[in-house]
Amino acid sequence: DTEVTQTPKHLVMGMTNKKSLKCEQHMGHRAMYWYKQKAKKPPELMFVYSYEKLSINESVPSRFSPECPNSSLLNLHLHALQPEDSALYLCASSQDRAGNEKLFFGSGTQLSVL
Amino acid sequence: GEDVEQSLFLSVREGDSSVINCTYTDSSSTYLYWYKQEPGAGLQLLTYIFSNMDMKQDQRLTVLLNKKDKHLSLRIADTQTGDSAIYFCAESAGGAGSYQLTFGKGTKLSVIP
Numbered sequence: 001d002t003e004v005t006q007t008p009k010h011l012v013m014g015m016t017n018k019k020s021l022k023c024e025q026h027m028g029h030r031a032m033y034w035y036k037q038k039a040k041k042p043p044e045l046m047f048v049y050s051y052e053k054l055s056i057n058e059s060v061p062s063r064f065s066p067e068c069p070n071s072s073l074l075n076l077h078l079h080a081l082q083p084e085d086s087a088l089y090l091c092a093s094s095q096d097r098a099g100n101e102k103l104f105f106g107s108g109t110q111l112s113v114l
Numbered sequence: 115g116e117d118v119e120q121s122l123f124l125s126v127r128e129g130d131s132s133v134i135n136c137t138y139t140d141s142s143s144t145y146l147y148w149y150k151q152e153p154g155a156g157l158q159l160l161t162y163i164f165s166n167m168d169m170k171q172d173q174r175l176t177v178l179l180n181k182k183d184k185h186l187s188l189r190i191a192d193t194q195t196g197d198s199a200i201y202f203c204a205e206s207a208g209g210a211g212s213y214q215l216t217f218g219k220g221t222k223l224s225v226i227p
Contacts, residue, residue, distance in 0.1 A: 004156075042202055042217035043157065056214070090156050097213050100145050100164075101206045105156035 006091050006106035014114050015081060021109045023074040023091030029104070031097045032074040034066060035090040037108070043090055049074060050097050081113045118218035120203055125224045132190040134221045136203030139184060143205040146179060147215070148188045151200045160188070160201075190223075198225045 004025045013019050023032065031050045035043035048056035049068040057066075063085075065077040074091055088110050092103040117139045126132045138146070144165050149157040163170045163177045163186070170177045176189040190197055203218040 006156075040220075042219055045214065048214075092157075100162070101213050101215050102147075102159055102162065103157070103215065104159070105149075107154075107156045110154075 004091055004093055004104050004106035006089075006109055008109055009107065010110045010112075012112045012114065013078065013081065015083075017081075018077070018079045020078065021076040021089055021091075021111075023076075023106055024072055025093045025104070026072055027093065027104065028071075029093035029095055030071060031094045031101075032068065033092040033094075033103065034074070034076050035092060035105075037088040037090055039087075047076075048097070055097070078111075081111075083113050086111055086113045118203055118205055118216050120201075120218040120221045122219065123222050123224070125226060126193050127226050128193060128195060130193055132188075132193045132197065132223055132225075134188045134190075134201050134203075134223065136186040136188075136218055137184055138186065138203070138205045138216075140205055140207045140216070141184065143207045144213070145206040146177075146186050147204040147206070148175075148177065149202040149204060149217075151202065151220070153199075157202065193223075193225050195225045195227055198223055 007022045034046040037043045046060045047066040052068045063080050067075040088108040090108045091106045094101050094103050119137045147162040148160045150160050151157045174191045178187045200220040200222050202220045204215045206213050
């Protein structure tokens with residue numbers, strides 16, 4: 001199994017809603033990532049979890065809250081988002097963070113904030 | 115700081131070779147990667163090269179690395195319509211336990227039948 005599975009594939013939410021994005025991998029990877037990608041732009045790193053501990057938070061607003069319940073799962077909790085937060089949210093995983101970051105990406109959640 | 119530059123567009127005819135170029139600035143990069151992104155999809159790792167190598171070949175893909183000039187290229191032989199996508203160059207730099215990828219802006223490859 002070399003897949004990273006993200007749900008849902010599409011999400012439309014209002015600015016007062018609370019929603020969660022989910023990500024799952026069963027490759028035994030110990031590093032998991034959230035990226036945000038705007039149209040026609042490269043992915044921007046948001047958070048990195050290494051061995052289930054948050055190791056990088058790239059100055060992301062608190063309306064985005066990551067959670068890593070176990071080594072296979074990564075969630076991104078969303079609350080009070082703004083329309084400019086509309087983007088493709090990509091989850092990725094890698095074996096670890098020892099130098100060869102072969103990232104496996106999910107297909108992403110296309111988020112629209114109204 | 116790290117910076118990865120790519121040209122934004124490339125158009126080739128089906129059957130020709132495509133060459134996508136990338137320059138990077140961080141001389142401490144250990145690995146360099148090429149990712150492919152099709153519309154509405156995530157990124158797919160195509161190939162990667164360790165910084166002490168000059169060349170790596172994998173079927174239709176050839177990666178060339180000029181470490182002195184900090185220049186990386188991806189050659190796709192016999193380009194097919196299914197190769198139409200955005201190709202991102204990325205470098206991995208940092209210290210033990212803190213490596214991070216920096217992506218270029220992506221090159222949109224259009225293959226003309």
